[in-house]
Amino acid sequence: MLHMLxxxxxxxxxxxxxxLAFVAASAAPVVAGTIxxxxxxxxxxxFELGGGQEGGFVVTGRNTGPVAVxxxxxxxxxxxxxxxxxxxxxxxxxxxxxxxxxxxxxxxASRMATLKLKVSGDTSALGMSYSxxx
Numbered sequence: 001m002l003h004m005l006x007x008x009x010x011x012x013x014x015x016x017x018x019x020l021a022f023v024a025a026s027a028a029p030v031v032a033g034t035i036x037x038x039x040x041x042x043x044x045x046x047f048e049l050g051g052g053q054e055g056g057f058v059v060t061g062r063n064t065g066p067v068a069v070x071x072x073x074x075x076x077x078x079x080x081x082x083x084x085x086x087x088x089x090x091x092x093x094x095x096x097x098x099x100x101x102x103x104x105x106x107x108x109a110s111r112m113a114t115l116k117l118k119v120s121g122d123t124s125a126l127g128m129s130y131s132x133x134x
Contacts (some may be wrong), residue, residue: 035119041106041130043113048129050091052076052100055122058095059102059110063088066119072103096117099121 032055041047050057051074063069063086068122071092078101085107086092092115096102106113119126 007040011091025128032121033123035116035117035123035126037114037117037119038064039104039117041104041113041115043106043108043110044133045070046105046133047101047132048131049102049119050126050128052099052127053122053125054096054098055124055125056097057102057119057121057126058093059104059117059119060091060093061115061117062091063113064116065112067097067111067113068107069113069115070105070107072104072105074101074103078102079118096121099131 039047051058059071066088068088069086069092071083071086071094072080073083073094073096073124075097080101080103083094084092104113104115
């Protein structure tokens with residue numbers, strides 16, 4: 001679930017490989033807000049959301065694509081653990097603690113994953129990037 005975000009200013013920054021990172025700017029240490037996204041994850045890639053933020057956040061939404069997406073949580077300095085797998089057409093509702101990173105992993109080596117997501121909670125410094133599946 002993503003229910004802890006209030007209004008904040010959202011900046012979109014280009015990063016390597018044409019991928020977009022989103023950063024919400026705010027003067028307050030923990031800012032609540034909401035991010036709506038039509039996320040695409042390339043085959044063999046993992047979308048990384050958060051890590052190091054002062055407050056928690058929630059991710060809710062639906063898998064709108066043809067492949068399953070694995071949801072993992074990774075605490076600061078810890079190891080990623082599987083929270084579940086979202087089948088095509090299935091929904092996700094996952095909460096992440098302060099400092100924890102959400103990982104959304106495309107399980108396909110050949111097809112794009114797509115999700116319609118809502119992220120709420122601490123978005124004041126919520127970083128986003130992609131990595132190869134490990």
